[in-house]
Amino acid sequence: MNDLLLLANLLAGPQHGYALKKQVSLFSGKREMHNNLVYPLLRRFVQNGWVSKRRAAGQRGQTRELYALTPKGKHELLRRLADFTEKEAHSETEFQLRIGLFTVLDAATRSRILAARNTWLAAREQRMSRITDVVDPGPWGGEVIHHLRQRIQAERKWIATLERKSNRELKKEPHA
Numbered sequence: 001m002n003d004l005l006l007l008a009n010l011l012a013g014p015q016h017g018y019a020l021k022k023q024v025s026l027f028s029g030k031r032e033m034h035n036n037l038v039y040p041l042l043r044r045f046v047q048n049g050w051v052s053k054r055r056a057a058g059q060r061g062q063t064r065e066l067y068a069l070t071p072k073g074k075h076e077l078l079r080r081l082a083d084f085t086e087k088e089a090h091s092e093t094e095f096q097l098r099i100g101l102f103t104v105l106d107a108a109t110r111s112r113i114l115a116a117r118n119t120w121l122a123a124r125e126q127r128m129s130r131i132t133d134v135v136d137p138g139p140w141g142g143e144v145i146h147h148l149r150q151r152i153q154a155e156r157k158w159i160a161t162l163e164r165k166s167n168r169e170l171k172k173e174p175h176a
Contacts, residue, residue: 001093001094001097002024002033002037002041003041003045004077004080004081004097005024005027005097006020006024006038006041006042006045007045007050007051007069007073007076007077007080008027008077008081008097008100008101009023009024009027010051010067010068010069010073011069011074011077011101011104013068014066014067014068015066015067016056016058016064016065016066016067017035017038017039017042017065017067020038020042020067021033021035021038027100042067045067045073046067048072048073048076049070049072049073050069050070050072050073050076050077051067051068051069051070051073052067052068052070053065053066053067053068054066054068077104078104078105081097081098081101081104081105081109082105082109082112082113084098084109084112084113084116085116086116086120088116089116089117089119089120090120095113095117098113099113099162102162102166107166107167107169107170110162110166111163111166114159114162114163114166117155117159118156118159121152121155121156121159122156124152125149125152125153125156128145128148128149128152129149131145132145
């Protein structure tokens with residue numbers, strides 16, 4: 001997930017490592033990534049040819065490494081975003097990352113991602129509805145189950161809205 005976040009933040013253009021760390025923390029809502037995670041990932045990206053690195057002058061006269069996404073890197077990012085398995089469908093964070101990057105994904109991939117998450121949510125909702133058949137969750141446990149089912153239903157409605165929006169965009173696109 002961290003590697004996808006770093007690569008995705010290079011879509012906007014070249015960045016130095018410190019700026020990438022800041023952007024990723026803003027984008028993910030998590031604490032700033034540690035240097036021991038960021039720079040080894042960037043080194044690996046450069047070795048794989050996904051990212052180019054060049055020296056550039058910093059704002060205070062220092063020299064900084066500037067990282068840029070290569071065409072090969074953009075292809076890899078798109079491939080990995082499209083690889084949305086059941087494991088990723090289970091993760092709210094993985095799903096939301098892809099929604100945030102829907103502008104770079106084609107309509108078929110967007111639809112498949114939405115369908116996979118919706119299928120996972122439907123199965124989870126079904127499991128939640130059966131819990132009370134098996135055990136008595138008590139009044140507070142019942143509150144939790146009710147809340148979780150409401151969240152699932154709200155997300156499924158959101159997914160239907162996203163699907164409609166994606167379909168409208170597809171109709172507006174010029175056909176090649």
